[in-house]
Amino acid sequence: MAPLSSPSAEGDGRSTRAAAQRERRRSEVLERSLRVFSDKGYHATRVSDLVEAAGIARGTFYLYFESKNAIFHELLDDLLEQVRDSMGGVDTGQDAPPLRAQLRAIVRRVLATFRDHPAVTRLVLRSAPGLDPDVDRKLAAFHGRLHAWLADSIDNAQRLGLVRHLDAQAVAWSVLGAVKQHVENALDSGASDDGLDRSTDALLSLHLDGLLAR
Amino acid sequence: MAPLSSPSAEGDGRSTRAAAQRERRRSEVLERSLRVFSDKGYHATRVSDLVEAAGIARGTFYLYFESKNAIFHELLDDLLEQVRDSMGGVDTGQDAPPLRAQLRAIVRRVLATFRDHPAVTRLVLRSAPGLDPDVDRKLAAFHGRLHAWLADSIDNAQRLGLVRHLDAQAVAWSVLGAVKQHVENALDSGASDDGLDRSTDALLSLHLDGLLAR
Amino acid sequence: MAPLSSPSAEGDGRSTRAAAQRERRRSEVLERSLRVFSDKGYHATRVSDLVEAAGIARGTFYLYFESKNAIFHELLDDLLEQVRDSMGGVDTGQDAPPLRAQLRAIVRRVLATFRDHPAVTRLVLRSAPGLDPDVDRKLAAFHGRLHAWLADSIDNAQRLGLVRHLDAQAVAWSVLGAVKQHVENALDSGASDDGLDRSTDALLSLHLDGLLAR
Amino acid sequence: MAPLSSPSAEGDGRSTRAAAQRERRRSEVLERSLRVFSDKGYHATRVSDLVEAAGIARGTFYLYFESKNAIFHELLDDLLEQVRDSMGGVDTGQDAPPLRAQLRAIVRRVLATFRDHPAVTRLVLRSAPGLDPDVDRKLAAFHGRLHAWLADSIDNAQRLGLVRHLDAQAVAWSVLGAVKQHVENALDSGASDDGLDRSTDALLSLHLDGLLAR
DNA sequence: CATGAATGAGTGTTCATTCAT
């Protein structure tokens, strides 16, 4: 309304800008720290490494994060959330795309999510267990959720007569383990789109049709 | 042989006995340390914990092992060797037992090996990665060998027309991941013989026949 | 004088008002800081606590005070001056009130001064010594002045034949110590007027007449 | 019994000697640390100062004491105990020495105790309050005990008709404060035996007979 | 061989002070 910014408006503008600036800085530190953690692992990473990588002073780090542990947890939560979001449900309606195509899409999406965040994936897959009970609990819960989602899906498909009546729980764990292994491999092997397709196809073909010649 | 123990003979006897004693002590420390490492993880384990568990003095520990890291590597190597030994080959001769039965036996044997050594398994699966590059390399090599064995077996079976022509490499990784996941689960769930059978059946049924209803 | 406010005159007016404003701000910060220091002690008090209590920004604090130490010294000087002012002399003229009444008044006035400034008293009595040599010197000087005043008074009274010829120096220290102890007690016990009277009476009766029954 | 030391006896001897050695070392560190604390005060004293003064490594310090705080508390407790021990009771029996002589002895003994441990006295009197709640509580308790002892003694003497019926509590605080002040003075003034006698006499004369000329 | 007291480099974290806005 007022063509001239009143002091209060200016104040608001200032603090808004400051908050944005702060958020940008924070993200910057978060991102650079992720790389360090991912390279050296949690324990081998010193707070000195973090602040050096971020180009800030030691004290500044503690302005943004409560502790070395806290920033690690934040990084961890980020990936976990992204993976959760990248999984959708299976559509079993009349006009739904064929099951195989739907599954293919889901598997590819999940693999791509990890592939696109190699640093944090490395973090989760590699430096994690035994770190501290909280991390362990968080990861266990995450695995649990993934497993439950898989097992439920299989259950559903069984009720619909789409799949055989194998032990849904055990099969779900097998699938989860297989996917994790492919994610792990993609970490080191560069992980082109081609590689992703190959992994996806192998997983689907194996798990849906089995190895045996017919 | 010599009726009179010459000084040298006596020395030999002494040193032989001493060497045996030494070996026994060493094993004792290894075993007890394994338990501690397995409980608390590598980083949370202090050398103090190790010597206390072994009932020896701090200095004595360094008489037997070069460092905290060295004893960990030794423990690691032990399991890796045991698992290697517990896997045999597939017999493709005329009078060989049916493929499915052979595979079933191998999978069960491998799962049982890990199940019977929960401490060292926990060590390998949980506190290992990211520790130091040597550990990582060792584990990668181990995985590589397992994978190669699996891939070769699949290759063979493909040549024999026993299994379909899926991507042998990718399938081998899937199987490896699935097995690892079941091993991991068995760690926490007590792992009765029944559980093992269930896991084995699920793995075989899934991987050989696939999920799809026919 | 000048009918039109010259820029300089306007400047003066502005700066006068500004100076007054500044002084008011400063006092406000001083007063609030005193409370914090008194509650938590010098070392446990963070500059953050001070600026939070004063409702100013960190940087503003350093506009008014050179350092955390400087504001503490200023606070210290304030009380010391107030106590000095609250002590008068003993009137030994012909028509003067009786000595005992005069002394009673002085002691009560001193005790009341401390009682009425519990925060700064706590500061001086409790968090001060050992802080830094300057504080110690200041407190020592203050004590020295109190002691000198007491010793002189006793000396005078001795010359006038009003009191016995005890070691004036040593007696002065005893009195000072006793008063300090009562001040200290009053800090925690609320210190009603009644308590003050009781302390005053006990001090006077003890020091003038002694304990012994006659 | 056995003229030759058996292994176990030798072991005992070793560990006994070791324990003694340890105790000697500990005392050494304690003593040197006391001097540093006393010179610089608790807060200005760095663990580095302590280990440097004791001529040991940083880690060694923590072998003997749990923390900087812990060694301070130990030092504190030591003096407090010594002072407690240096005070006896007043003998009110038939053939007891005269009251004044008994009191004189007690006061002198207490003053001498502090005089003989200037470092720890300085510690208690100067760097103490506000440090941490535990120290404060300990000192308050100590003061409380001293006061109670004094007040009880006065009470007793009143019942025996030896002293006037002044407010025993208030008088006890006065005496305590006066003594503390003399202790404080003795810290800086070298504190010869003469000075002690002078203080003792002044305290007794003032408190027993009063200042007023008669 | 066995011991365990001694070591000291290295760690995460705090907080009085500065300075660009």
Place this chain on the structure above:
DNA sequence: AATGAATGAACACTCATTCAT
């Protein structure tokens, strides 16, 4: 003048390893 984000020196404490006994 006022702000508060940024700074970095300083700290107490840990723990794998050594070495005199």
